[in-house]
Amino acid sequence: MSSYFEEIGQRAQTASRRLIVFNTEKKNACLRAAAQALVESGEEILAANLQDIAAAEAKGMKASLVDRLRLTVPRIEAMAEGICQVADLPDPVGEAVLETVRPNGLQLRQERVPIGVIGIIYESRPNVTADAFALCFKTGNAVILRGGSDAIHSNMAITKVLREALASQGAPEDAIQLVEDTSRESAAAMMRLRQYIDVLIPRGGAGLIRTVVENSTVPVIETGSGNCHICVDQAADVDLAVKIIHNAKTQRTGVCNACESLVIHEKIAEQAIPAICQDLLAAGVEIHGDEMVCRLIPQAIPAVDEDWGTEYLDMILSIKTVTGIDEAIEHINRYNTKHSEAIITKDMQAAEQFQQQVDAACVYVNASTRFTDGFEFGFGAEIGISTQKLHARGPMGLVALTTTKYKIMGDGQIRS
């Protein structure tokens, strides 16, 4: 196991050092060739995908999950289109972050450079293979992908096509490598590959992310866990609250920026709770509420302590009433995953306090939490949503896949 990973690591590092001299034009040409190759190799990829689908059905996988796994010609075209979109984005590599001349004449330039080797551990959907490759390659990084066992044949086929496309362009094919061993041990081995992997990004459920965070010696960027709250302040426009909460809870439930819990000011509770809950119940949402909620809404289920910390990812919502904005903030900071939080209010002082004191990547006033997304923020792409505070916080675009380097020009300066 360890010599297998040693070799993968070395290959990735060698590839990343070759990539460092690729300019934007060259990288974009490779990406476009890769996109074209995906479309041209559609049959090969679909055949591999059928193996995954057959295995999934044989083991009785839920139809909705089988659908996430399934590739079709339009889905392959969408993957290719996604790669071309990344090619069209501005390249952050080479940008100056800081330029200054020191009193001793040293010229200091802090420049964005590739990170080097990026490891990504992910589950199911095979399109992540192409997406992650495109974002890493655009920023001059080599990537080591370790997908889930369910999509292994699809991932292998996609990776083969992408590697061949790179080779045809004179680019290092090891800029993308797939770990074909999908055992727990292979993920564990990757987490110890500190000598070769500069950053590890887990994409998937809370369990995967926790395992990586607990066991990795490679620096990790935590992504995607979202126990997002909407606070309905005493000065809220209730109609606006109903509309925003409906969107944040029901528009898509299985995503990290969906709303999982409401925190409602007691002074507006009697008016807001019935309005909000009637709308949600009609949409098929199950309400887990505190005493006040259960008194007002007969269909509500009494919430238990565990509810406050639960990311349902389903048509379920918890609701708590609070005595004021301070208690609301305290409750949210205690139970949130530092992803996205919102307040509905016409009181700009309350809004400001909420935005300052709630500890999260994204804090909204009078808008749906569902906007936390690289595309919605205008980054043109997204490798994930960071819920940690180091390096990148919130939706991660291309810049999050770069680091910086100081280039310093002198003419004989020495330190006295």
Added chain:
Amino acid sequence: MSSYFEEIGQRAQTASRRLIVFNTEKKNACLRAAAQALVESGEEILAANLQDIAAAEAKGMKASLVDRLRLTVPRIEAMAEGICQVADLPDPVGEAVLETVRPNGLQLRQERVPIGVIGIIYESRPNVTADAFALCFKTGNAVILRGGSDAIHSNMAITKVLREALASQGAPEDAIQLVEDTSRESAAAMMRLRQYIDVLIPRGGAGLIRTVVENSTVPVIETGSGNCHICVDQAADVDLAVKIIHNAKTQRTGVCNACESLVIHEKIAEQAIPAICQDLLAAGVEIHGDEMVCRLIPQAIPAVDEDWGTEYLDMILSIKTVTGIDEAIEHINRYNTKHSEAIITKDMQAAEQFQQQVDAACVYVNASTRFTDGFEFGFGAEIGISTQKLHARGPMGLVALTTTKYKIMGDGQIRS
């Protein structure tokens, strides 16, 4: 042990949440009060320091290390002065990193905010206690300090004074806490305090840093290990090389930005090696060289493989000859610690290649590696020098102690 740390963590988190509302003026007033308190409590601090000095001498500590431990009135004044300098620096908290209005009218503002709770594990010198507090407090963070056992009485006295000064200003005294247990177990417990500590910064030798990196579940910023090279290109000005190498090797040997190894182009070796080595031997530097070096310099000791990866932190230097710039870069990327590297050359194409392809935080052309330092870079202060690629790379000033938050203003936007 764990409930003790649980309490420290909770206190720090509570303090950090109170600090979030402190504006720059208030924070600066607290820092100035802390500086004044240190000077006024000089006697108390010196008395505590004498206990540490006595214990150090009793166990036969080297005189140079005892000196690092020793406090005097001027050294306490220098600590206070350092705190006042931090108060004078611009406050990065609240700065906008990105401001934009999306097509749907959402106003997006990415703003610098405190990280929250910072843990610092360090060795010996008690002035780090005051320095680290000042930088963390200025950026609105609470800090948990875990110093070495040698300085425990000094650190306790300094911390007590700083906490009292904070309390006198109506600030949370738990903005600084010292872990008084200096056992290995206490450091290990701190590394698992993920729920409360947002980032851990080890400051000390390579052994400490390795232990933290291997065992911490709290995100770590690696600092301070520097196996720095100077490459003498075939197009080097040899006199300039002699001067810069002399400075980088001998001006201070125990620091991470000192030069530990030379990589010399074989085409200039016969001219450069004698000139450089005569100068260094005269200064008392021991040379560990490859075959070519040993042939030219009778006093040189044959280098073994281990030499290339060794950070001597002493009057010792290794020298390797290479066939060209490519081999130089490859050698450096294999053995360096990604800290600071330099090339001496008049060939700007070689300089550019070296700056692009050498993987390090700081890459110099025709200047001493000794400039890698927060003060020399104009940051006004430094919490350490990051040798990792995530979050911060190179000298870390105040900005490295902040993260960002997206504040988003809407008027009812929902996602379709």
